[in-house]
Amino acid sequence: MELLKLSNQLCFPLYALSRKVTSHYLPLLDKIGLTYPQYLVMLVLWEENGVSVKELGYKLMLDSGTLSPMLKKLEDRELITRKRLKEDERVVIISLTETGEKLKERGAEIPEQIKCSLELTDKEVREMKALATGLLDKINKIEAVHNN
Structure with missing residues (x-):
């Protein structure tokens, strides 16, 4: 069947493109010590510091089970802090540390480097x-x- 040819699928070029583009980020992110998903978290925080885990998950289209271990690693590296709201302890706010804010300067070069790459x-x-x-x-x- 013609419809079942890989070359006729929408999903495959999008999947392959995503993998290829992401692979161009990896050496640049390695220089600043971030994985690609960690970079996405940092992008959200560099744009708007102090967001809830729920809001972060919504923006990145990730569930808290995926986010939690990643946030723990970023916190261990002292790039972010996680604090529960006193008014509602179910809500965890993610904020940049000074180190996380400083990393923004190095991260700012990446979009142009990707475009050139x-x-x-x-x-x-x-x-x-x-x-x-x-x-x-x-x-x-x-x-x-x-x-x-």
């Missing part, structure tokens, strides 16, 4: 992000309808 123009980056974000938004809306 992949030989992309600003326009190509914008177009790919728009397509990917549009598809992700569409999938999230479909899932929201089916989950309610």
Whole structure:
């Protein structure tokens, strides 16, 4: 069947592309001592310091079971702190430490390095992000309808 050819699938080029793009991040992140998922956590915190684990999970589309060990490692490295709210001890707030804030300077170089590594123009980056974000938004809306 023609429909079952790998070359006709939407999922495969997206999967392969994700793996390839992420692999370009790894040597850059290694220099600053972060894994790719840890980098994503730090990006959220560099943008908005002091977020709850729930909010972090929502932004990164990760569950707390995935986030917890990663946050523990970042805390062990003294890049973040985890504090329970006094008003509601179920809520854990993640904040940058001074060391975590300083790492932002080194992290700021990565987007441009990635763009150069992949030989992309600003326009190509914008177009790919728009397509990917549009598809992700569409999938999230479909899932929201089916989950309610």
